[in-house]
Amino acid sequence: MMQGSDLKVRLGKAFAKWFHSDDIPGRKADNPYFIAAVKLAQQLGTGVAIPTGREIDGPLLDMNFNDLEAQMEEYKENWSCFGVSVMCDSWTGPTKMCIINFMIFCNGRMFFHKTVNATGHVQDADFIYERIEEVVVKEIGAQFVVQIITDNGSNYKKACKQLTAKYTHITWQPCAAHTINLMLKDIIRFPEVEKVVDSAKRICSYLYNHNRLHAMMREKIAGELIRWNATRFGTVFLFLQSFMDKREKFEAWMISSDWKNWKNNDLRGQEDHMFTYDCLTSRIWWDDMELVLKAVTPLYSVLRFADQQKNGTISGFVPRITKAQNSIFATLKHDEHVSKGLLDRVNEVINRRTRYLLNETLMLAAAALDPESLYTLKLTKNRTAQLAVTLALKKLAESSKEASAAIDQYAKYFCEKKLLFGSLEARNSALRGGTSPAQWWNQYGGECKELQRLAKLIVSQCMSSSGCERNWSTFALVHTKVRNRLSYEKLHKLVYVHYNLKLSIQQFETDYQSLRQNDVDPCSMMMDVALFDEDNPIMDWLSNSMTESRPILDEYDDSDDEWTAPGGFLISELGMEPKEVLAFKRKLCFGRKDGTKKGKVGGLDEEDECFADDYESDSSHGSPVYAESGDSSSASDEDGDGDGQFLLSEQL
16 A cells, blocks of 8 residues: 555656646646645546546636636725726737737726727727727726826827816826836936946847856856846846946956956957956946946836835825935935036936826825825925825815815814824824725724725825736737637637736735745746746746735635635645634734835845845846837837926925
C-alpha cells in the first residue's frame, strides 16, 4: 500500500507533466481557482468525466460569465452611496481589431464593464460620444456617474465635454497618470537632462548588443539594467536609477583587466567602448545623473500613487504633488551642480500640467475634503480650494437646499474642526491612513448628513484610466496566445472572465500579505500573462493590485445566518483554524488595516512605495524590456492650453 508522500509525488508528477508540456509556469499552481478545482475533483471521486477543451471554451465559459455578471449586480448597491467613475480608452490588436474598453470604479473596486467593437469606424469625437453616452445613460445610469476618466487626446476630450454639457453633474477628469507621464516627458527634453539620458542609452545599447559583453556586465555588476519604454517616460528614470545603484560596480569594472582587454571588431564598437569608459569613470557624469534623479524621483512617487487603483483616489493627489514639488525645490535650490534656470523650468512644467489637471475637475475639491489634509495642510483656508469645494458641492447636490446645507456645514464644522471632526479619534484615524477617505467620512461625518453624502461621492473617485491600459494587455494575452481570430463576442467573454476573476484573487492576496506583513507581492507571481516570458511588458501592468473590495471565496454555512464560513482554500493557505480565519475576515470587513510597508531605496523618499520592485532585476533571463505598446494615452501629448492661475507651491 502506497504511503501518503508517495501518492503526493505521483499526483505532483502528473500535474507537472501537464504544466511543462503546455509551458505553464509552476507558480500557476498557487492560483486559488486551480487549488479549488483540484480539491473539488478529489471530493467528487473517479466517476466524474473530465471537461473537454470545447466545453471549457464554450458552455463553461458562458456559465462563468453569467456567474460573474450576477456577482457584479450585488455591488451596484454601492453606486448610489459612493458614485461611479467610468474609464474608457481604445486598443488596436494584432489582427487590427479596434476595441474601446469601459471600466467602472466604485468605492475602491474596479470592474471590467464591456468593450465596444470600433473596427472600421473613425474614432472621432462624435463616435466616442455616442459610445460613452450609451454606457453612462443606458447601462449604468447617469444619476450614478460622478466623473469620466480618459486620456488627454483631443477626440476623447471633446466627446466628454459634450457629455458634461448635457449632464451637468458629471465631470471629465483627465488621466492623472498620463499627465504625470507628460510632465516627465517635458523634463526629458531639457538639454541637461536629455544629455544624460542619451549617453546612458548609448552605453546600455552597446553593452546589450554584444552577447559576451552583456554576460560580462551581468557578472561584474551582479544584475541587469532596467530598459526604458519609448512611451512610458517614468521608465527612463528607473533606467537611470538602475545605473546609479550599480555605480561602484561599474567603476570597478571599468578599471579591471577584463574591460581593458575587450576587443572590438569595428570602429563604431571602439568608439562606444571609449565613450562607455569615459562616462562611467567620470565623476561629473555621475553627478549629472544624480541631479536628474533628484529632480524627478518625487514625481515618480506621485506617478506610482496615481497609477494604482487600490488607494489612488483623487483626494490624495494634490497633497502628494505639492509635497513632490516642495521636495524638488528643497533638493535643488542649494545644489551647486544645478544649471541656471533648471529649477524654474521644472516648476513651470509641474504647475502648467497640474493646472490643466485641476481645471474644472473635482480633484482640488476632493483634496480640500480629504481627512488627512484637514489636519496636515491649510487647504481649508485656501480661497481657491474653498471655491472648488463650493462649486463641487453645488454641482453634485440634488437640490439647492442640499447644496446650501452642505456648504454651510463645510464652512462651520469641517473647516473649523468642530463636532466629530475635532475629536482625537477622527484626527488619529485620518493621520494613520488605515481607512479610505470615504470610510472616514462614513465614520465621522454623520452629524453633517448633507455634507457627508456629497463628500463621499467626491473623495471616493479614482484619478487615472490605468485599468483600461491593463485591460489592453488582457486582450493582447487572449488574442496572441490563442493564436486565432476570435470572434468579438467570445473575446469579450474571455476578457471579462479573466479580468474580473483576477481582480477577486488580487484582493485576497493583498489582505493575506497584510496579515503576514510580508513585503513580497504574491500577485506578481500569479499575474504574468506571458507564461515563461519574463520580459513581456504586459506582466508588469497586470501584476498590480487595483481593488479594495473583498473577493468571494467563502462557502455557505447553514449554521450561521450572518456570516458565511471560510472556504477550504483560505483555511489551508493561511494555516489557521476556521475561527481564526473568520475573525480575520470580520476584521477586514469592519476596519481595514493598511499593511503596506514603506521602505527607503538609496536616497529616495520613504513614501516611494515599491520603488525597489521596479528597478531591481537580477533575473538570469535578462532585464525586463519595455517594448513600445499601442496605447493611445501615452502616444498623445495633448493637454489643452493649460490656462489657469493655480500655482501649488505658492498657494498651499
